[in-house]
Amino acid sequence: MTFPLGDEPTRLFVVEEFPAPPEIIFSADFEDGGTGWQTDSTGEAGTVWEIGTSTRYEAHEGLNFAGTNLNEEYEMDANVVLRSPAIDLTQVPPEVGATLQYHQIVDTDGIGDFGTVTILDATDDTILAVLDDFVSDFDLAWQPESYSLPAEALGKTVVIEFRFQSDNIETFTGWHIDEVELSMP
Numbered sequence: 001m002t003f004p005l006g007d008e009p010t011r012l013f014v015v016e017e018f019p020a021p022p023e024i025i026f027s028a029d030f031e032d033g034g035t036g037w038q039t040d041s042t043g044e045a046g047t048v049w050e051i052g053t054s055t056r057y058e059a060h061e062g063l064n065f066a067g068t069n070l071n072e073e074y075e076m077d078a079n080v081v082l083r084s085p086a087i088d089l090t091q092v093p094p095e096v097g098a099t100l101q102y103h104q105i106v107d108t109d110g111i112g113d114f115g116t117v118t119i120l121d122a123t124d125d126t127i128l129a130v131l132d133d134f135v136s137d138f139d140l141a142w143q144p145e146s147y148s149l150p151a152e153a154l155g156k157t158v159v160i161e162f163r164f165q166s167d168n169i170e171t172f173t174g175w176h177i178d179e180v181e182l183s184m185p
Contacts, residue, residue, distance in 0.1 A: 036085030043079030112167030
């Protein structure tokens with residue numbers, strides 16, 4: 001770095017160090033309709049992960065987001081999965097690590113209806129880490145979420161799985177996700 005010097009005989013400098021900005025490994029804002037994302041259901045029919053716009057909520061940013069039944073309440077006895085495309089973490093040093101961040105709206109009963117956030121090995125779908133085993137709340141505004149990935153997930157190609165399950169008692173608007181990002185650190 002070069003600094004222009006004035007004519008003053010005394011020059012004082014302050015040097016500050018700042019952490020490097022995060023390096024984005026993967027990001028999805030769903031504006032492309034969720035290219036590469038997969039959905040599945042092993043529960044009762046009527047609940048699906050959808051990607052698009054909603055009459056209930058606006059996206060955190062842009063127009064699209066992912067959610068359980070974007071314009072209707074989820075059904076009873078649902079078990080639906082939203083999986084990311086494969087994400088290459090083979091070049092992530094364990095000493096640096098990686099962080100998963102996203103925004104969510106969660107509208108469930110807080111008892112028997114819940115979500116899980118899991119990291120899977122992309123080669124065989126084995127569970128590498130459960131980042132959250134009980135996403136259940138009543139918050140109708142977008143909230144940020146952040147998880148550090150454990151060492152078991154680093155050095156592999158992974159898939160992020162968002163799974164939502166409901167019981168047979170009551171239904172609400174469900175779980176909605178936007179602005180998914182995986183970064184170092």
